[in-house]
Amino acid sequence: MTVAEKKKPIAERLLEGDRNAVARLITWAENGDTRFHQALAGIYPELGRARRLGVTGPPGAGKSTLVNELVGELRREDRQVGVLAVDPSSPFTGGALLGDRIRMESRTIDPGVFIRSMASRDSHGGLARATIDACDVMDAFGFDDVLIETVGVGQAEYDVVSAADTVVVVLCPGAGDSIQAMKSGLLEVADIIVVNKNDLPGAQRMVVDLEEAVHIRLAGKGRWITPVVTCSAGRGEAVADVLAEISRHGEHLGEQGLSALRTQKRAGQVRLAVGELIDDYLWGEAGYSQRVASELDAGRTPYEVAGEIRDAVLRGERP
Amino acid sequence: MVMVKRKIRVLIGKPGLDGHDRGAKTVASVLRDHGMEVIYSGLHKTPSEIAEAAAQEDVDVVGLSILSGAHMSLFPRVREELAQRGKQEVLLVGGGIIPAEDVDALEKDGYARLFGPGTNTDEIANWITSEMQIRFESEGDEE
Numbered sequence: 001m002t003v004a005e006k007k008k009p010i011a012e013r014l015l016e017g018d019r020n021a022v023a024r025l026i027t028w029a030e031n032g033d034t035r036f037h038q039a040l041a042g043i044y045p046e047l048g049r050a051r052r053l054g055v056t057g058p059p060g061a062g063k064s065t066l067v068n069e070l071v072g073e074l075r076r077e078d079r080q081v082g083v084l085a086v087d088p089s090s091p092f093t094g095g096a097l098l099g100d101r102i103r104m105e106s107r108t109i110d111p112g113v114f115i116r117s118m119a120s121r122d123s124h125g126g127l128a129r130a131t132i133d134a135c136d137v138m139d140a141f142g143f144d145d146v147l148i149e150t151v152g153v154g155q156a157e158y159d160v161v162s163a164a165d166t167v168v169v170v171l172c173p174g175a176g177d178s179i180q181a182m183k184s185g186l187l188e189v190a191d192i193i194v195v196n197k198n199d200l201p202g203a204q205r206m207v208v209d210l211e212e213a214v215h216i217r218l219a220g221k222g223r224w225i226t227p228v229v230t231c232s233a234g235r236g237e238a239v240a241d242v243l244a245e246i247s248r249h250g251e252h253l254g255e256q257g258l259s260a261l262r263t264q265k266r267a268g269q270v271r272l273a274v275g276e277l278i279d280d281y282l283w284g285e286a287g288y289s290q291r292v293a294s295e296l297d298a299g300r301t302p303y304e305v306a307g308e309i310r311d312a313v314l315r316g317e318r319p
Numbered sequence: 320m321v322m323v324k325r326k327i328r329v330l331i332g333k334p335g336l337d338g339h340d341r342g343a344k345t346v347a348s349v350l351r352d353h354g355m356e357v358i359y360s361g362l363h364k365t366p367s368e369i370a371e372a373a374a375q376e377d378v379d380v381v382g383l384s385i386l387s388g389a390h391m392s393l394f395p396r397v398r399e400e401l402a403q404r405g406k407q408e409v410l411l412v413g414g415g416i417i418p419a420e421d422v423d424a425l426e427k428d429g430y431a432r433l434f435g436p437g438t439n440t441d442e443i444a445n446w447i448t449s450e451m452q453i454r455f456e457s458e459g460d461e462e
Contacts, residue, residue, distance in 0.1 A: 020405055023377035031325050094326070095351035101372060102361040108368045114375055119326070119356045 010035075011042030014141055019114065022082075022141050026116055029133030032126065032276070036133060043140035048262070050082070050139035052146050053246060054164030057186065059152030061170040062196040064103040066233040066242070067149045071107055073243050074145055082114045082138035082146045083107075084131060089119040096120070100149060114138065120151050128159035129272045132265070135163050161189050162268055165258060166249045168192045168242065171210070173202035187213060190226050192245045198230035198238070224252050288312070288319040327451045329380040332360040332369040334397060337387035342414060346382060346443060353444035355380075366393060370400030373409060379451055383431070385415040391424075394431055410450060414438070 014021040028036035055063050055070075064085065071081050085100035096119035107113040116134065120127050131148060138146045148164055161167050169190035174197075187193070193214070195206050207228050214226045227245050231238035253261060282288055288309055295305045312319075331347045333340055340362055347357045358376050360369055373381050381401070385393055394413060401409050414434040417425075422433045432450075434443050 020374060020377075023375055027328075027377045089356075090351065093352050094354045096356045097347055097351045098356060098358045101358060101376075105361050105364075105368075108372050108375075109365075115372075116375055117356075117358050121324075121326075 009039070009042065011039040011140075014039070014043060014137065015046065017141070019141075022114060022137055023116070025137045026118075026134045029137065030118060030121070030130045032130075040133070040136060043136065046140045047136055048139070050135070050143050050146050051246075051250065052135050052139075052148065052163060052165045054148045054150065054161050054167040055170060056150040056161060056167065056189070057152070057170035057194075061152075061172045062233045063149050063152070063170050064100045066168075066170055066194065066196060066231070066239070067100075067147050068104045068107070069233045069236055069239040070147060070243060071104065071113060072236075073239055075110065075112055078112075079144040080112045080142060082116070082141070082143035083149065084116055084118055084134050084138075084146065085149045086118045086120055086127070086131070086151050088151045089121050094121070114141075114143065126276070128162050129269065129276070131159070132163040132269050162265055165253070165261065166191045166246055168194055168246065170194045170196050171206070172197040173200045173206050187226070191224065191249050192242070193226055193228045194242055195228065195230045196233050198232050199235070203230055224249065282309075282313070282319075286319060291319060325455060327355040327380065327447065328358070328376060328378040329355050329382060329447070330358045330360060330369065330373045330376055330378045331382045331384065332364055332372075332397070333362050333384050334364050334366055334369055334393045335385065335387050335389050336363065337385065338362055339386050340384065342386070343382075343384035346384070346414065346440065349440040349444055350382075350447070353441075353448060355444075355447070366396035366400045369397055370404055370406065373401060374404040374406050378409065379454070380410045380412060380447055383411070383413040383415075385413060385417070388416070390415065390417050391421055394425055395428075410447070410454070412443075412447065414443075 010021050010025060014025060025036060025039055028039070055067050057063050067083060067085070071083060074081050083104065085098070087096055087098045087100060089096040098117035098119060100117055101108070101115055104115055107115060118130065118134065135146050135148065150161070167189050169186050169192070171193065172195065193210055195203055195210070197203065207230060210228045214228065229238070229241050229245055231242055233239060250258070292305055292309065295308065296302070329350055331343050333343055343359065347359050350357045358372065358378065360372055369381065369383070381397065383394065383397060390413070394411070398411060401407060401411070411431045412434070413431045417433055417435060422435065425431055425433060432446065
């Protein structure tokens with residue numbers, strides 16, 4: 001790469017097909033680097049073409065394997081695919097071991113595929129924001145599909161879902177009955193439920209239970225009834241059925257529905273961004289932390305201090 | 320401005336034919352415990368696969384584990400493949416069964432910093448951390 005090329009604005013390089021620009025912009029998005037915001041302004045008009053698919057589910061259900069197979073199916077249709085694979089960060093050290101690539105290793109040198117591993121980091125909304133940003137980068141670059149694979153457990157998966165047009169929840173037999181799935185709230189975010197490892201005993205029973213659970217929740221005319229499909233991602237069987245349901249969900253949404261859904265999700269992104277800015281204003285370097293500490297030392301209760309901070313903020317008083 | 324939270328991102332790669340990855344996994348875990356984000360490539364990768372993964376993941380560091388004796392050809396190949404992708408600035412380190420004279424030759428050619436058997440794992444993590452700190456500071460606001 002020549003110096004002149006390097007000097008070009010990164011948004012421009014992205015739109016011209018520079019893969020390193022994809023990688024670097026995602027890094028900036030993850031870091032909360034404001035240079036990303038400038039770049040986004042340059043690519044924002046280009047957004048909206050890529051289909052954004054979220055894949056979530058409990059650990060060991062076969063998310064990475066299914067994603068890998070879905071990528072294979074999409075590549076057969078000659079679609080360009082971006083993959084965001086999120087793995088958990090350690091809450092103690094902040095470090096992370098990102099291993100999802102290993103299950104997608106055959107895809108690394110396929111120029112029609114771009115895989116990026118993301119650590120969940122502190123995930124106080126930060127992950128949700130970074131995931132949406134990373135999707136935007138891949139969308140602008142020109143990928144037809146962006147697949148987001150979430151961490152196995154916890155709040156983070158709901159955050160990630162906020163970036164997707166269609167959410168696929170992957171479950172498998174033998175990891176608790178369908179009541180477990182109902183408890184965890186996973187079914188509420190699902191547009192499509194996949195019972196993976198369908199060769200294991202109990203798969204059919206699980207499908208029946210899940211269908212029942214879905215129908216109890218979602219009666220109503222014209223509403224999307226979450227389909228329950230089975231496959232064996234490990235054997236590469238019936239993965240096309242999953243893809244067919246994804247397409248059907250896209251058709252159900254239609255152009256208007258998709259546009260409304262995306263606007264709703266963008267509004268959520270704005271709320272997150274406002275939250276982060278305000279949080280930084282309140283508790284960043286020039287924030288109210290000092291004042292809180294001294295008021296607490298003076299013997300005030302936490303709620304008295306909180307009320308006072310709120311009043312100070314509303315009066316526009318600088319910390 | 321919201322504080323930029325920069326993390327050291329590392330790819331641990333196993334190029335070539337050797338199938339021993341105990342060491343690679345140990346180093347990966349240690350670096351994770353030092354707060355880094357570590358991507359493990361899996362076994363039997365070609366230099367181009369490793370470089371491509373490093374580019375997609377935008378890593379700061381690539382660590383190669385080579386116990387097959389092919390280090391004199393694999394290190395330069397990975398460096399070349401990285402350079403072809405405009406990633407020549409990536410910090411390249413390595414470990415494995417590498418004779419002392421080869422270590423000297425590789426390090427002199429600027430290929431890598433090498434850590435042989437018996438190296439204290441914290442030493443590796445600390446070396447990478449301090450090296451990256453210097454780089455992060457000198458880069459400043461550049462891309």
